Every structure is written in structure tokens, then in C-alpha cells.
Amino acid sequence: QKEVEQNSGPLSVPEGAIASLNCTYSDRGSQSFFWYRQYSGKSPELIMSIYSNGDKEDGRFTAQLNKASQYVSLLIRDSQPSDSATYLCAATSYNQGGKLIFGQGTELSVKP
Amino acid sequence: ETGVTQTPRHLVMGMTNKKSLKCEQHLGHNAMYWYKQSAKKPLELMFVYSLEERVENNSVPSRFSPECPNSSHLFLHLHTLQPEDSALYLCASSQTSGRTDTQYFGPGTRLTVL
Numbered sequence: 001q002k003e004v005e006q007n008s009g010p011l012s013v014p015e016g017a018i019a020s021l022n023c024t025y026s027d028r029g030s031q032s033f034f035w036y037r038q039y040s041g042k043s044p045e046l047i048m049s050i051y052s053n054g055d056k057e058d059g060r061f062t063a064q065l066n067k068a069s070q071y072v073s074l075l076i077r078d079s080q081p082s083d084s085a086t087y088l089c090a091a092t093s094y095n096q097g098g099k100l101i102f103g104q105g106t107e108l109s110v111k112p
Numbered sequence: 113e114t115g116v117t118q119t120p121r122h123l124v125m126g127m128t129n130k131k132s133l134k135c136e137q138h139l140g141h142n143a144m145y146w147y148k149q150s151a152k153k154p155l156e157l158m159f160v161y162s163l164e165e166r167v168e169n170n171s172v173p174s175r176f177s178p179e180c181p182n183s184s185h186l187f188l189h190l191h192t193l194q195p196e197d198s199a200l201y202l203c204a205s206s207q208t209s210g211r212t213d214t215q216y217f218g219p220g221t222r223l224t225v226l
Contacts, residue, residue, distance in 0.1 A: 008152075034214065043202055043217040044155075088155070092213060099168065100215055102155040 003027060006089050006103035014111050019076040021106050023089030026070070030091040030101075033065055035074045038086045038105065047087075048074065079110045115139065116218035118203050124224045125193065133188040133221045135203030144186040145215065146178060147202040155202070161186060162208060193225045 004025045013019045032051050036044035050056045050063040062075040086105040116137045125131050146158040160168035161180040177189040204215040
């Protein structure tokens with residue numbers, strides 16, 4: 001079983017729509033969760049971090065965490081073509097010395 | 113210069129060459145990391161240095177040799193690589209203080225082994 005799992009996509013949404021990216025994790029000891037955006041040929045860029053159950057909003061981005069279901073998601077409102085990228089979900093667990101475990105990423109394509 | 117920098121940005125080498133990748137962080141962090149990113153695969157953690165000591169070596173072949181002379185610099189020495197080692201090599205840094213262990217990445221070195 002993959003420790004952090006994401007659908008690889010591609011996920012295609014029209015411009016202006018809400019893009020919903022999902023991630024599940026297997027380690028119940030995971031305590032910190034991160035969403036990174038990676039444009040093709042570039043390095044990952046941190047978008048959001050979330051540590052507590054519930055929602056965390058930052059501009060057009062909302063991260064949602066449900067530790068009981070071991071599920072974390074990222075919503076992108078009013079999607080723009082510039083949001084087209086691969087989105088990486090990552091989790092850290094103090095049981096593993098704080099090592100950051102990445103999912104394989106979901107490719108998002110926003111069509112004008 | 114701010115953030116995490118890496119040099120070179122692109123590297124082409126033969127299997128018999130020896131080369132080194134360099135990473136420098138300007139964030140005052142106390143931990144540095146090397147990752148390998150191959151096409152369509154998750155980021156693979158290679159090495160972790162915390163307070164200049166190697167705290168993790170993720171079963172990486174000995175043809176990869178890390179060096180961390182101080183908390184701001186990290187090197188990855190390469191020798192007798194194989195074509196399957198071609199990938200994007202990413203350096204990251206973080207401040208390991210409880211929860212605030214967010215990792216920030218450098219731009220990466222695109223390595224091609226012929």
C-alpha cells in the first residue's frame with residue numbers, strides 16, 4: 001500500500017470552475033500535511049500546509065483535512081489556466097522522524 | 113540571493129565521469145535534503161542532514177555520496193552513474209522545530225547520464 005496516494009490524473013476542468021484534488025494517507029501517525037504545486041520542468045512550490053481537522057483557506061485555495069478518514073484535499077476556486085500543473089500531496093509523521101512522504105502527484109489541466 | 117539555490121541546473125555526464133551537485137540555502141535552516149524525481153514517480157528521498165549530521169540514507173547506491181560541510185551547503189558527489197540515474201535532483205531545506213518543518217525546494221539539477 002502506498003503511504004500517500006493520489007490519482008495521477010490528468011484532471012481537466014474548465015476555466016472558472018472548482019478543481020478538487022484528493023489525497024489519502026496510510027500512516028495514522030501523520031500530523032502535518034502539505035500541498036505543493038510543480039510546473040513542468042520546475043521544482044515543487046509550497047501552496048498550503050494544514051495540521052488540524054477542518055478547512056484552511058488561503059485566497060483561491062482551500063485545504064481540507066479529515067484525520068479520521070485519513071484524507072486531505074485541495075480545492076482551487078475560479079481555476080485559471082495558470083493553475084495547470086502537477087499538485088503533490090505530502091505528509092510527515094513523527095513516527096518516521098518527521099520524514100516527508102510524497103504522493104505521485106495529480107496533473108491538473110485548466111482549459112480556457 | 114534568497115531561498116535555496118542549486119548548481120548546475122543541467123548536467124550531462126558519461127558513466128565514467130565524476131561530478132558534483134551543489135546546493136546552498138539562505139534561509140537559516142538546520143536541515144537539508146536530497147531528493148530524486150524520475151518521470152511519473154513520486155519524489156524519492158535520498159539523504160537527510162540535520163545539524164550537519166546525516167540522519168537518513170534511504171538505501172541509496174554508493175555511487176551517490178553526499179557531503180554537508182556546514183548547515184548552508186550540501187553536495188551530492190556522483191561517480192560511475194548508470195543511465196537509469198537520469199532524473200531531476202532536488203535539494204530542499206527546512207527548520208526542524210516541532211511542527212514547523214516545512215521543506216522549501218531548490219530549482220533542481222536535471223541530470224542526464226549517457
